[in-house]
Amino acid sequence: QYRNENLEKAVCRTLSPNQILFPFSFQLDFWINPSTPALPVDVRIPANSVQAVKAFLESHGIEYSTLIEDLQVDMACSQQRDRSSNSFNYGTYNSLDSIYAELDHLASEFSNIVSKLKIGESYEKRPLYVLKFSTGGRNRPAIWIDAGIHSREWVTQASAVWIAKKVTSADPSITSLLNKMDIFLLTVSNPDGYVFTHTTNRMWRKTRSKNQGSPCVGVDPNRNWDAGFGGPGASSNPCSDSYRGPRANSEVEVKSVVNFIKNHGNIRAFLTLHSYSQLLMYPYGYKCTKPADYAELVRHNDLALSLYGTTFTVGSICTTIYQASGGSIDWSYDYGIKYSFAFELRDTGRYGFLLPVNQIIPTAEETWLGLKTIMEHVRDNSY
C-alpha cells in the first residue's frame, strides 16, 4: 500500500550522497540507489515523512522534484497501461479485453470492497467474471445483477461497468447498502456473443454454441432457463434468434449462473439488464398470470427513473413485451428469489441496439437509480 507517498528525485550537487545521513526515522526507500555524485537518486517517501524530508533536503541545499504525488494511484494506473495505453472510457462501447482489464483494475484499486470471481467459462472458453462488492460479514444477503446476456444489447454491458465503478464510490447511500448486503455483478454474461458482435455481426444475440445437426449457431440464453422451458414464446429451430436450446441449462453461460446462485444460497434479488424498450418487468414471461407477490412488486411503479425524464413502463413480461418461456427472472422467482426484475434500457426503437455513445452514461445513471431503489427496498424488507 503506497497511498499518499511521494516519489522524489533528489539531485545532489555538491555533496556526495555518502556524506548525507538521512535520519532513519524518515524510512526512505531508495528506488535508484546513490551511486556517483551528480547522478539523481529516486526515493520513495512514506506519507508521514514527506514534510520532514522536504525540509531536510532544503536545509542541505539538495534539489529535488516530485515525480509522482501519490504512488498508489499511479501504480493502479500503470497496471492498466500494461494492457492499453489509455485509461478506461466509460462513455463508449469497449472491447471485451478492455472491459476485463477494467474489472481487474477496479478489483485491485478497491480491493477492500471489490473482488473478482470466476464463476465458469463460456462455450468458447472465455472466463465468466463476477465482481463481488462486500464490506464483510459471512454470506450476507446479496443482490445479483447481470448484463449482456444478449450480446447485441451493448448499452447493458457498458452500463454495468459504469455501475461497478459507481458502487466503489464513497457515496453514503451505497455504503448504507453495503453495510447490510453484498452485490454480485456479472458485467458480460455472454462474452462469446459480445466478441462476435465486435468482430463479425453487430446484431448477434445468442451464445455461440454449435447445434448438433444444424448449420446454425447459438442458443438464446434467455429462453434456456428452467422455467416453463419448451413452452410458447421460444423457438425449437436452431436458426431462430429465440432458439431455446436442446434442453434447459444446456448453455454453460446459463448453467454457471444457476450454479452460483444455488451455491451461494442467500441471494435476495435477481436483476437483469436488457435493451431496448424502456421497461421494468417482473415475472412471469412463460405464463400470463400474476405472480403471488404482484402487489408488492408493482409498487415500483413510482421508481425514480426520472433523472432525465426517461419513462419506463412497468409490467409483467407477458403483458408488456411478449410471452416468453425459459427466461431468467421466471426461474429466479420460482426458485424463491422474490425480487426478480428485468430491465429494458434505452431507447424505444429510434436507434434500438445501436444507441449513440453519448447516451451511455445517462442510461447507466438512470438505471442505477432504479437498481438502487430496488436494493434499498430489499435491504428494508428482509424475508
Added chain:
Amino acid sequence: MQGLSSAPPAAFLLVLVLLLRLSSLLLLPVAAVPVAERELNPSSRLAAGAARVALHYLNFQTASPGALQALGQVRKATVKSIPDSGHKYYLQFTTEDYRSGENAGSCLATVLYRKTKSPPVVNIKCMPTKDEKQIQEEDNRLYQKIRHQTKPIIGNNIPDSYGNIEPALEPVWALAVAGSSYIMWEKSTENLGYFMAQVKSVKQWIRKDDFIEFDYTVLLHEMPTQEIISCHMRLTWLPGHPLKVKYFCASENQGLEDGSGMESGSAAGILHERGANF
C-alpha cells in the same frame, strides 16, 4: 406503507353493484348484436404495437423524411372484435419527432388487422405542432443536401456499431426510415411488429430527372421473434411527391457466419419467396 383511502362500507358497495347492473341492462338496445369491445392497458404490447403500425403507415403516406414521427405514449386504447373481419384497435397516442425526440403532437387512429393476409387498414389523424411550411422547408433542405453531393452517395452501417450517423448521411438515413415504414406497415400483424435497426448499405442511382433514387439494404428488427430481417429496398423521391418503394425481404440468420462467405441468407429467401420445391 398502506394506501390512504379506506374501503367503502359493504352495504354501499352492494347498492353500487346493483345500480350498475340495472343501468347496463337499460342501455342495451333490444335487437343489438353485442360486439365485444374491451379497454386495453395503454402500456400493453398490443396497444403499443397497433400505434406503431399506424405511425408506419403515416410516415410512409406523408413521404416527408423531415417529418417522421415516432411513438410517444399511448394514452387510450380499445379493441373491438369485428365478426368476419378481424380486430379493430382504437387508439389515442402522443408522438415525438423521429430524429430529435421532441414532442410532435398527438394522434387518433384506428388499425384493423384483418383475418385475411393483407396489410392492416389504418386511419390516422394527427395534430402536428410543426406546420406545413416548416415541413416543406425541412424536406427541401434534406433534398438539396443529397442533390449537392458531387459523387453518387454510397454508405454502409448507418448508424454504425456505436450509434453514430455521419451528418452527410443523415438525410439518406431519414429517407430509409420513410421507405422502411412502407415495408414495416405491410408486414405488421397483430402479433408481429418491426423497427428499422440499421441501414446496412446504400447506393445512389443517378437520374436525369429531379427525382432521387436509392438502393438500400435495411435491417428490420422483428418482435417478438427477435429476428433480424434483411430487406432490399429501391426508393424514389421528390419533395411534395409520394414515396415509391419496391422491396424484397429475406431472413438474415441462416448460417451466414462460420466464414463460409456465402450469402446464404438472401439465397434461401429468394428460394422461399419464389416457392421453389426445396
